[in-house]
Amino acid sequence: MQEEKTPVTWDTFFGEIVDRNWVLALTIGMCPTLAVSTSVVNCLSMGAAATFCLVCSSVLISLLRKEIPNDVRITAFIVIIGTFVTIVDYSIQAISLNLYNALGAFISLIVVNCILLGHAEAYASKNSVMATAVNALGAGVGFTFALLLLGIPREILGSGTLFGYHVVWEGFQTWLVMQTPVGGFLTLPLWIVLINWLRQNKSSAGCGEGGCHG
Amino acid sequence: MGNSISIFISSILVNNPLVMLFLGLCSFIGVTKKFSEAFCMGVAVTIVTFLAQQVTFLLNYPLVYFNIEYLRLLVFIAVIASLVQIIDIVMKKFMPAMHKLFGIYLALITTNCLVLYVAIVQVSKVYTYLESTAFGLGTGCGYLLMMIIMAGIREHLELSNSPENTKGTALVLMLACFLSLMMQGFYGVGG
Numbered sequence: 001m002q003e004e005k006t007p008v009t010w011d012t013f014f015g016e017i018v019d020r021n022w023v024l025a026l027t028i029g030m031c032p033t034l035a036v037s038t039s040v041v042n043c044l045s046m047g048a049a050a051t052f053c054l055v056c057s058s059v060l061i062s063l064l065r066k067e068i069p070n071d072v073r074i075t076a077f078i079v080i081i082g083t084f085v086t087i088v089d090y091s092i093q094a095i096s097l098n099l100y101n102a103l104g105a106f107i108s109l110i111v112v113n114c115i116l117l118g119h120a121e122a123y124a125s126k127n128s129v130m131a132t133a134v135n136a137l138g139a140g141v142g143f144t145f146a147l148l149l150l151g152i153p154r155e156i157l158g159s160g161t162l163f164g165y166h167v168v169w170e171g172f173q174t175w176l177v178m179q180t181p182v183g184g185f186l187t188l189p190l191w192i193v194l195i196n197w198l199r200q201n202k203s204s205a206g207c208g209e210g211g212c213h214g
Numbered sequence: 215m216g217n218s219i220s221i222f223i224s225s226i227l228v229n230n231p232l233v234m235l236f237l238g239l240c241s242f243i244g245v246t247k248k249f250s251e252a253f254c255m256g257v258a259v260t261i262v263t264f265l266a267q268q269v270t271f272l273l274n275y276p277l278v279y280f281n282i283e284y285l286r287l288l289v290f291i292a293v294i295a296s297l298v299q300i301i302d303i304v305m306k307k308f309m310p311a312m313h314k315l316f317g318i319y320l321a322l323i324t325t326n327c328l329v330l331y332v333a334i335v336q337v338s339k340v341y342t343y344l345e346s347t348a349f350g351l352g353t354g355c356g357y358l359l360m361m362i363i364m365a366g367i368r369e370h371l372e373l374s375n376s377p378e379n380t381k382g383t384a385l386v387l388m389l390a391c392f393l394s395l396m397m398q399g400f401y402g403v404g405g
Contacts, residue, residue: 027243027383031327035236074324075295082288090284108287108334112325114240180398181234185391189384196379 008131016138022115023146024195029115032106033147034184040163042102043151044144049092049103051140053084053110058124058136065125077120078111085111115143150187154178218348221341225352227403231328232360233394238328242364243386245319252365253358255319260354262301262323263332266294267350270333271343290333298324328357363393 022028032050036042057080061068068076089107093100100107110116119139124132155161158178160168168174177183231237238259245255270290277283302320305313313320323329332353336346367389376385 028240030239030243031236034239075292078291078295078324079288082291086284086287089287105331105334105338109237109327109330111287111291112327112330114325117325177395180394181236182391182394182398184236185233185387185394189380189387189391192384192387193379196384200379 008134012131012134013138016135017142017145021142021146022139023143028118029113035106036103037147037150037154038179039155040151043147045099047144047147049088050110050143053088054116054140055136056084057081058119058132059129061120061124062129062132077117081116082111149191153187154183158183218344221345222348222352225349226356227400230356230360230397231353232357233390233397237331238326243383246365246368249365249369252361254315256358256361258316258320259323260358263329263354264350266297266329267332269293271346274337294329295324
């Protein structure tokens with residue numbers, strides 16, 4: 001395992017949200033993204049839970065990166081991640097049973113979320129604690145951002161509400177399909193196509209005024 | 215017995231793991247480019263899901279007996295990881311041709327949500343042995359079915375003239391959208 005000296009810059013944090021967004025750019029960790037994005041509240045809770053697990057486990061892995069033998073590193077990572085997921089699992093159960101039922105098995109399934117293991121393997125096991133903490137926080141916020149991109153349209157169109165408040169006009173016919181799994185499979189590719197299109201414009205026209213937010 | 219059969223059928227069609235529950239999407243997108251690969255992955259996942267379900271079902275008894283249910287997640291993921299490792303070693307020794315065919319996909323099954331999902335849900339729903347077995351097998355078969363369908367479609371789409379922006383992941387997700395819509399027609403089947 002080689003040691004890299006990475007300075008902590010703005011890119012360490014924001015790069016994870018915009019350029020290297022795990023869900024939108026790398027299409028990793030899609031299972032929970034599609035499954036829980038039926039309402040904004042679910043998205044925020046799932047994002048917060050995953051961010052907590054990601055930051056804590058990455059920091060711990062980064063602290064232990066010289067102690068963990070290379071051969072058993074994956075098992076060690078999974079055990080560390082599993083510990084924090086168990087904490088979150090029981091905490092959510094204690095805070096709100098409704099939320100626990102809404103998120104279902106997907107809280108426990110954070111343990112096999114590719115983002116966490118991917119981050120541990122690709123970043124935390126090679127970088128200093130400070131850089132890892134900032135980067136993991138960025139990845140967590142990026143994940144939450146992607147969840148919201150799906151969750152907001154799905155909740156508005158699917159049930160006509162936002163955060164549980166009524167936001168559409170009288171007589172608006174809700175699109176039931178957005179609340180079903182089909183809605184998730186419909187919204188995510190549209191965002192990916194939009195992002196690809198923005199990227200293409202950016203690379204062909206240089207970084208103009210409008211093209212920098214891909 | 216009747217209950218087990220309905221659980222088996224409903225976990226293939228109504229609760230299809232890939233297009234209805236969003237489990238194991240990484241392999242759904244990554245490994246469906248070629249039909250043979252998709253089929254191998256489907257079979258491997260079905261076998262591992264079934265074995266892991268059997269082991270975790272039995273392991274839950276000591277966990278409950280000693281009052282250490284809070285360790286369930288850690289125990290299950292450790293069991294699944296070592297099970298995949300054992301299958302890998304055994305296959306390498308006794309079925310080298312098969313091992314070569316599965317290759318990297320076997321190791322990737324550890325992080326497939328499907329296997330852990332079956333292990334957790336059978337406990338939380340308090341299934342009997344027969345029901346759990348039906349649930350594990352059904353979920354595995356549902357996964358296999360969808361992998362086969364998706365790989366078949368994608369092999370044909372290889373030559374199609376789709377817009378540059380939609381190539382790759384976006385196209386697969388759109389196809390999944392239609393498959394999901396199709397599976398919704400089965401609502402109510404199997405109870």
